[in-house]
Amino acid sequence: MTTTLDRLTEKAGAPTFGQDALIVCDSLVRIYQSEGIEVQALQGLDLLVDEGELVAIVGASGSGKSTLLAVLSGLDVPTAGRVRVGPWDLMAMTPAQRVAYRRQMVGFVWQQTARNLVPYLTATENVALPLALSGRSRRERTARATTLLELLGVGYCADRRPGQLSGGEQQRVAIGVALANEPRVVFADEPTGELDTATSDEVLETLRLVNRELGTTVVVVTHDPGVSEHVQRTVAIRDGRTSSEVVRRTHTRDDGTEHVVAEEFAMLDRAGRVQLPQEYREALELSGRVRLALEASHVSVWPDRPRVEPRPDDARPGETVVSTEQEGSR
Numbered sequence: 001m002t003t004t005l006d007r008l009t010e011k012a013g014a015p016t017f018g019q020d021a022l023i024v025c026d027s028l029v030r031i032y033q034s035e036g037i038e039v040q041a042l043q044g045l046d047l048l049v050d051e052g053e054l055v056a057i058v059g060a061s062g063s064g065k066s067t068l069l070a071v072l073s074g075l076d077v078p079t080a081g082r083v084r085v086g087p088w089d090l091m092a093m094t095p096a097q098r099v100a101y102r103r104q105m106v107g108f109v110w111q112q113t114a115r116n117l118v119p120y121l122t123a124t125e126n127v128a129l130p131l132a133l134s135g136r137s138r139r140e141r142t143a144r145a146t147t148l149l150e151l152l153g154v155g156y157c158a159d160r161r162p163g164q165l166s167g168g169e170q171q172r173v174a175i176g177v178a179l180a181n182e183p184r185v186v187f188a189d190e191p192t193g194e195l196d197t198a199t200s201d202e203v204l205e206t207l208r209l210v211n212r213e214l215g216t217t218v219v220v221v222t223h224d225p226g227v228s229e230h231v232q233r234t235v236a237i238r239d240g241r242t243s244s245e246v247v248r249r250t251h252t253r254d255d256g257t258e259h260v261v262a263e264e265f266a267m268l269d270r271a272g273r274v275q276l277p278q279e280y281r282e283a284l285e286l287s288g289r290v291r292l293a294l295e296a297s298h299v300s301v302w303p304d305r306p307r308v309e310p311r312p313d314d315a316r317p318g319e320t321v322v323s324t325e326q327e328g329s330r
């Protein structure tokens with residue numbers, strides 16, 4: 001499933017963007033046409049996720065999260081760019097391949113429990129259902145469903161129907177359904193959207209356990225920035241592009257105690273664009289043209305305006321004198 005772009009890049013001897021990653025979104029564009037108006041939901045989005053990662057994708061309403069998820073889940077095809085999940089090129093799948101991709105490669109947990117669970121089946125039967133569709137024997141189905149429900153801490157719910165479960169229990173059974181066919185990736189779309197904070201934490205911790213114990217790659221899409229406390233990496237989307245990332249690392253102090261450090265990064269895209277956070281722009285009144293300077297270890301950004309400073313000797317009260325010194329030359 002190699003694309004023309006892959007072949008041209010390989011020919012030129014350059015490594016393909018994200019060739020070692022499990023999920024690759026390369027300059028993804030999705031334009032919707034609605035009543036003659038064009039909406040650019042994805043505007044050149046780049047994203048790489050490695051096998052075994054637990055990643056949250058956060059963004060405000062309208063930032064493009066659902067569009068990205070629809071593309072990654074094989075329900076929608078982007079207007080331009082490249083998108084690959086494992087060996088699957090999502091731009092070039094036949095309808096049959098799309099079904100196979102959704103059945104074997106990925107699992108889903110949606111916000112609405114009604115979309116995750118069949119109301120008249122028990123928890124065990126719900127988890128066993130995807131296994132029946134892939135032709136596993138009844139014994140295998142029941143054994144796997146039982147193991148999964150135990151692992152997810154809802155073994156006691158095995159014989160209950162969704163209506164007899166709490167919201168958190170329903171979502172944990174839904175994670176079981178998503179995992180039934182041993183997918184390499186689980187996509188969770190606002191999995192805690194309908195839950196209170198304590199129950200949300202429980203469900204997020206269950207996704208963390210799945211990632212740790214089974215090695216499944218987990219991508220959680222949400223508008224809730226609080227999710228970042230439960231994952232190693234949070235990618236923020238703004239205006240259809242990845243704009244910043246928070247990475248949490250555990251450090252061990254000299255006395256052996258551990259503490260978590262969260263670091264925020266801006267994303268430099270492949271064209272060299274970087275988005276400065278709003279608070280930085282406001283603090284220095286950066287807008288329009290800015291001056292860049294390459295330093296030995298970093299790049300600095302200066303406002304494009306002459307420096308203004310008071311000269312008490314010459315100036316009348318309240319008057320300022322414009323300096324001719326260039327900030328970048330100091």
Ligand SMILES: Nc1ncnc2c1ncn2[C@@H]1O[C@H](COP(=O)(O)OP(=O)(O)OP(=O)(O)O)[C@@H](O)[C@H]1O
Pocket residue numbers: 032033034039040041059060061062063064065066067068223
């Ligand atoms: N089918 C469609 N037709 C036209 N415009 C659309 C369509 N789907 C989404 N959009 C527009 O694309 C942009 C991104 O929408 P998207 O649903 O991906 O955002 P989101 O981050 O998931 O928002 P929310 O959290 O509210 O679901 C929005 O401006 C939205 O109005």
